[in-house]
Amino acid sequence: MHQLGGHTNVIICQKSKVDDWINHIRDHYPDMQAWDGTKADQLKKFLTTPHHHAHVLIINYELVFRRPNLKDLWIDTLMLDESSLITNEQAKRSKFIMGLTYKNLILLSGTPTNGKYELLWSQLHMLGWNISKELYWKQYVDVEYQNDQGFPIKIVRGYKNVDRLKAKMTEYGCRFLKTEEVMDLPEQTDQYIYIPPTKEYKKFINTRIINIDGVDLVGDTTLTKILYERQLCGQYNRDKLRAFEDLLQSTDDRIIVFYNFNAELDKLISICEDLSKPYSVVNGQHKDLTAYYDKSSSITLIQYQAGAMGLNLQLSNKIIYFTLPLGKGSCGLWEQSKKRIHRIGQTEPCFYYYLLCRDSIEMKNLAALKRGVDLTDELFRKEVRR
Structure with missing residues (x-):
């Protein structure tokens, strides 16, 4: 400029x-x-x-x-x-x-495309490429429609003519560089903490229905089945909550925690209070970073949609993923969340702790995120084939 x-x-x-x-x-x-x-x-x-x-x-x-x-x-x-x-x-x-x-x-x-080319039409249009969205999708995006939920759902299966698309993007001024190609930042290390799935999770997988803590979970559709599988790996998994507590007890450093659901937040706050840890919360209702800035031993609890993008949190060099994002845009949210601490001003190596239930939807989700794929689409396809 x-x-x-x-x-x-x-x-x-x-x-x-x-x-x-x-x-x-x-x-x-x-x-x-x-x-x-x-x-x-x-x-x-x-x-x-x-x-x-x-x-x-x-x-x-x-x-x-x-x-x-x-x-x-x-x-x-x-x-x-x-x-x-x-x-x-x-x-x-x-x-x-x-x-x-x-x-x-x-x-x-800073949102990596990771092949998510269907999301770029509006930006390319502003750069001067006068191609209609319909023609753009027809030429470059491979889609299918599924109706198992009673209404059509568009699912992106992949992409086509990618070399031609990249050439057009370059023609209109696109340059895609990773952060490390532009500036020197500290090393990043992933730490995986594996937790066994609960007996309730295993039962739900087989029956699609379970009562836990007085709540009936009924996975009568693909969407509700996915939702309750995730919750059974998170807020309802006592072993994961204990593993989270152990991590907090192991250090007095600032820690960033990413979560999904309000019920998870309630459990995480309870643990912070039991350990007398100062905490901040960023979600759709709250954005209070006072403890993050004022207390070097603080825990900052962030809901993905509210804080995976736009926050500068390089006072911390540790992130705990209590649960992972899933659904449309989850790849971008996950990649962006890592950049909250790995950015200009960070001088310490960055550590990312993943609390993962073995043999569960969480393992599949992490593998999909690493491939740049939204797991929801894959699960819908598998459900239709059953």
Whole structure:
């Protein structure tokens, strides 16, 4: 953006990154004036002040489509930080952003594609490739439809003409680099802690129904079966909860913990309180990182959708995966979650602890994540064949 030399520039990012971008520009590019687009008075000044030198408006995705005046703005350079957030072209923010007028476009994303080419259409469209979504999918994405749930479900089986697709992506300016190809970061080490599946899990696999802790779990559809298998490996697995407690007792370091369900969170908080560990929580209802910043022995409990992207947590160098993400977008969430500690500013080796139930859906899920595949699709296909 600085090299392009435009006077009217806009950066769209996650809400948690607005201050980071403002400080970055003010610290490193004193000849560029940064404006906080989340503040009405600064947005008004940016829109009405003549731009005789470089001005940069920083605004978040959740707010930008609620500022219709930006539609009338001629933008020299538009930058989207974490551009994977516009993959759903039907979302209000995506429609608004794709309708902006700009001369130059910079798309940034730390979300690895891992072959998830079906998610790139909106970004490639903004870069100037005028191919319809229907034709894009027809030429490059191999799909099938399944109806075992009473309604059609589109499942991506793979990709085709990949070399041609990569050539087109390069033609429109795409460069995919891993973090380690751009900067030197500390070593990463995975530690696997295996836990035996419970007798309740084994019974549920055979019968699809079980009562545990006074709750009936009935896996009468593929989706509910998957859901309860995951819960039986997590919140209902006492051995896993004990293994989690043992990990917390083994160190006084800051630890980041990723989880999925509210019931898991309740159990994890109870363990933190029993051990007198200060803790922070980041999920759809809470974002309190006070303990993370103030206490070197804190535990930070993060729900994937709320915190796998956008948080800078390099004060810690340890992550515990109590359970793994599963479903659409799970590969990106998992890869992004690892980057919360493995990023600029990290000086210590990074350790990732996986609590895994042997011979369970968790082992299959981890293998799928490593291959860059959403396990849900594979499970649906197997269920249909039965």
